[in-house]
Amino acid sequence: DIQMTQSPSTLSASVGDRVTITCRASQSISSWLAWYQQKPGKAPNLLIYKASSLESGVPSRFSGSGSGTEFTLTISSLQPDDFATYYCQQYDSYSLTFGGGTKVEIK
Amino acid sequence: QVQLQESGPGLVKPSQTLSLTCTVSGGSTSSGTYYWSWIRQPAGKGLEWIGRIDTSGSTNYNPSLKSRVTISVDTSKNQFSLKLSSVTAADTAVYYCARDAGIGGVFFDYWGQGTLVTVSS
Numbered sequence: 001d002i003q004m005t006q007s008p009s010t011l012s013a014s015v016g017d018r019v020t021i022t023c024r025a026s027q028s029i030s031s032w033l034a035w036y037q038q039k040p041g042k043a044p045n046l047l048i049y050k051a052s053s054l055e056s057g058v059p060s061r062f063s064g065s066g067s068g069t070e071f072t073l074t075i076s077s078l079q080p081d082d083f084a085t086y087y088c089q090q091y092d093s094y095s096l097t098f099g100g101g102t103k104v105e106i107k
Numbered sequence: 108q109v110q111l112q113e114s115g116p117g118l119v120k121p122s123q124t125l126s127l128t129c130t131v132s133g134g135s136t137s138s139g140t141y142y143w144s145w146i147r148q149p150a151g152k153g154l155e156w157i158g159r160i161d162t163s164g165s166t167n168y169n170p171s172l173k174s175r176v177t178i179s180v181d182t183s184k185n186q187f188s189l190k191l192s193s194v195t196a197a198d199t200a201v202y203y204c205a206r207d208a209g210i211g212g213v214f215f216d217y218w219g220q221g222t223l224v225t226v227s228s
Contacts, residue, residue: 001170034214043203043218044154050212087154091213094167096156 002026002090006099012107019075021102023088028068032092035064035073038101039084047086048073078104109134111204111219118225119198125191125224129204130184134217137162137182142209145178145189147200148221155200159207160187194226 003026013019023033031051036044046055048064051071061076075082083106088099115127129143136143144159158168160178168176172191180187191198201223205215 032212034212036215043205043221044215045218046214046216049208049214049216055216089154089214094213095170096213098154098156100153 001095002029002093002097004088004090004097004099006086006088006102008102009100010103010105012105013078014107015078015080017078017107019078019082019104021073021086021088021104023066023071023073023099025069025071025090025092029090029092031067032090033064033066033071034089034091035062036087036089037082037084038087044087075104109206109217111206111217113202113204113219113222115222115224117223118227119194120228121195121226122193125189125194125198125202125226127189127202127204127222127224128186129188129219130186131206132185134206135182136180136185136187140209140211142207142213143178143180143187144205144207144213144215146203146205146215146218147198148203149197149200157189157191157202159213161209196226198224199226200224 005024033051035048038044052064085103110132142159145157175192177190201221203221204219206217207213
């Protein structure tokens with residue numbers, strides 16, 4: 001299985017901050033990476049696919065980058081609605097795997 | 108707007124089989140473009156993909172669960188289903204059904220709200 005490691009596991013930030021979350025794959029996954037946002041008690045919501053493609057309807061303050069084994073999700077200016085947990089997911093192989101999650105908390 | 112809704116027992120006894128159904132509306136399980144997946148999340152933990160199926164019944168399963176999992180599709184009812192056998196307390200989780208983009212990439216653009224399944228005697 002391809003292991004996905006996210007860092008940090010928790011991040012404290014303020015409204016307006018630029019936030020970056022990192023996801024590392026145990027082997028190259030090209031650009032086959034997606035990012036999701038999950039709020040408590042809710043299903044995850046797709047933000048980014050193919051490493052940097054913004055899902056329709058997702059605010060442009062979210063962006064993704066990277067290829068190979070290292071990827072980042074950036075929120076350019078954190079908004080109150082963005083406090084949530086974020087997950088990366090690789091789809092290079094049919095044994096799909098998710099990262100462990102990054103919780104973005106209010107500072 | 109595609110909507111997915113999970114249904115099934117919320118409590119399953121150890122060693123028994125967990126059975127869930129996902130009903131799709133606003134979209135079709137007959138579509139050759141998409142696959143239909145099950146994903147689970149234990150309380151306070153991360154996400155684990157269980158497996159997926161396409162309209163023809165072609166499946167892919169998580170190797171760690173493959174021996175216990177069966178996913179099937181009923182296009183006449185616009186539903187797909189999950190069976191997980193020989194369950195233990197470790198299978199207690201919120202179970203989600205989701206659509207993936209199939210040949211467009213195995214990421215999940217529509218999700219059900221999730222259903223909690225507890226394994227306990």
